[in-house]
Amino acid sequence: MATMIGYLRVSTEEQASSGLGLDAQRDTIQRYADAHGWDVAWYEDAGLSAKSLARPQLQAALDRLGVSPKRRDVDGIVVAKLDRLSRSVADFAGMLELARSRRWALVAIDLGVDTSTPTGELVANVMMSVAQWERRIIGERTSAAMQAAKRAGRHMGRVSVLPEATADRLLELRATRTLAATADALNAEGLTTATGVPWTENAVCKAHKRVAQTSPTPRHSSKDLPLTI
Structure with a gap:
């Protein structure tokens, strides 16, 4: 056999x-x-x-x-x-x-x-x-579709949502701290990114921009943020 x-x-x-x-x-x-x-x-x-x-x-x-x-x-x-x-x-x-x-x-x-x-x-x-x-x-075909969507200003890929409490805390910290210090503080408090991973300077920068753009009543304006990142 x-x-x-x-x-x-x-x-x-x-x-x-x-x-x-x-x-x-x-x-x-x-x-x-x-x-x-x-x-x-x-x-x-x-x-x-x-x-x-x-x-x-x-x-x-x-x-x-x-x-x-x-x-x-x-x-x-x-x-x-x-x-x-x-x-x-x-x-x-x-x-x-x-x-x-x-x-x-x-x-x-x-x-x-x-x-x-x-x-x-x-x-x-x-x-x-x-x-x-x-x-x-x-x-x-997938590449062509993504390029067309990008030119039209549409987002491609999965959209992750940051919890409101975390977003508020991020804005609060960024009002007085650098990107690195904000990431350290969020990690120390046990708060993660929208995808559940620890914060980095780059993640804080991207999240802050999204939160600031989508928040209907921003707690802090850009002029309140420290210039050093």
Whole structure:
């Protein structure tokens, strides 16, 4: 009976996405393995992107596959979706060459291909090229949209809200203290930024500008602030 490495991967953004979770991938691989009479050795990388092959469990799987065929205890690697391995054509091409030279199989269930065959290798290469093209197109469109929004004066990204009590205290401190002293005082009082991290001079400067602009009745005008920052 053949033993295949079942590789699972999900990025941070994909963890909550339907059909991309680790459990869904595991179920797909297990059913495929049962149908082919394989044993499965599981490896998984959770919260990691496929932009590179520098993933701990993937590298461990490749190391296990990299020994000589006579000493190897696994016959290949199987994934539910090809992009669970890589979205880079160059990286995937290197993996294909490694599979050929070491004589192990790479199976992508979503494509129904096995790279130990010439046809399976051809289809896998074409699909990886399409996946990389799609990622680059999405990136270009996102960048263009962000630039258009920036020109229109719209904010892009998550907006964090500073608690009113913290904002008032920041204004009060800035009336008589430098940025550094204000950050130290806020941290000493256990008050954090809107994202829950300690204050820095830069964070105080940015927060003060936002608070001063949005406060309907500012407690202190800019002329009250010390010139030294």
